[in-house]
Amino acid sequence: MIRRLAVLALLLAASAAMADDATSILIARAMPYNPYARLSEIGHGVGIVFTPDLSVPGNCRFYESLGFACFEDADWSRVLDDIRLHNIFHPENRVRTLILETHGTNGNGLKLQRSYAPTADRSYISVGALQERLEPDGIRYVLISACNSGRLLRPAIYRTLDPNPGDKLFLAPTCGIISASADFDASRSRVTVVTPGTSHIETSLAGNVRELAPVTRKLIADSAKAHALRAPVQFAVSDMLMEMLLRDPRLTLTTSGYVDELSKDIAPVDSSESLYKSFVAYLNGMAGRELPSFKVATATKPKLRTAKKTSPTVR
């Protein structure tokens, strides 16, 4: 009798531990860790969708140099087409996991837009439509890094977005709204939608490649060249993406449930900056291990620059 109770207790403890570790499991499945990956293979099998107004010039070049597939457009139709074409023409690096670096429009729809100008290119898509459209292309995980992503899963807008939600952020859909078909059944979809454990305001940081170590810059430049790309200069990276890549214990993800309440919670700036430092160190660490013999030929002291004032344009 005592033995049975002990076994039962062990089973319960194990199941509890597994529940706590759900985020780790999700990450492991969506972005499997490859200890032997080179810097140019970090994003293998992973695609990132950027809304243009949360990106920086040449942003996709940075991610493509790291092995990601990158899509940046204000029109969801074109993004979906590009994903399909990518998976057709790049069988060696098919996108299986898609990370959405987009707006959440206060949880009223996944939004891509060129800018906040009323007439700017802008489109919306529902979560159900994403599942429906991406499943035939082989996408299995969609990770939403958007504000109030938990609200996007509300049953009322899961398949079809409300075109008049009464939210000032829901600007004119100049490039349309994509909704799922009427008979779409999310429970039968093979696409798993992953959102942060808590619905809040997501943020991105604009970084510069020059902040990376010389060896990292060299590997990125080499990778860009191999892809017939110009070396990237800037990049935008979200807290959530950094947490996923770093396997940060603070990250919590979920695949179930929705949230009604609009959240204004936002992580402190210091937290983002701390993550960014770790992210840079992560890239530098990988590059250093990949090319340990790399030495900077010239002195590391930077040249004197007399560039005229230029505003940090981040778009």
Added chain:
Amino acid sequence: MNRKLGSTAVMVLAVVAMMMFGCRSTSSTTTKTSTETAATTESTSASTYGNTSAVDTTQSTTTTPSMTSATPTTTTTTTTTNTNTTTGLDTTGSTSGTTATTNGTNQYGTPSAGSSGTTTGSNFAAGTGATGTVPANSSTTTVSGTSGTSASGSTDTTAMSQSAINQNQNNNTSYNTNNNNTTSNNNTVSGSMSTTPNNNTSTESMTSSSTTNGNAGEGTHGTRHHRMRKD
């Protein structure tokens, strides 16, 4: 029959006993010596590379010294305006305790970087003017001489030569990180002085301004990056 059963039971008991005691009495000793030496060297270097720059740091200092003598009245007003503007391409990097020295029109100093750093100018040395000397770090101008029908000393109507001004400027950004930053500075200093002689009133004004255009090279990412909300 009973005897048979009895003997069988005894045998079973004996077997059980042998198994129990036998198992316990059997001893097995395995000695395994394993020596592993793993040398792992891992070095992690914090990123000290990056771009630092500065954006629009403006600082102004106004010093208005005045002195008024009894009869006649001599008033000397000195206005020193220092404007530092640090600009750059990027929003990263910072400067720690940099000191920029301005001599004449050129300023070469250690870099100013950091998008939101504050540059504070101070220690503006004296400028010579019509009546007396404007001491550094002072809001009081002392006019030598005695009161009389005119202000003593020269009520020089010539413009003050700015070259006579030694401007020592300390720039301190609000972030303290160690950088190897270089900033080229262009300082423009202009001065003017007007004096009204024989009017018992002497007015001296000096205006100096410096503009620093800095674009630092690589440095730590000590300053904050541009942050975007995904709402």
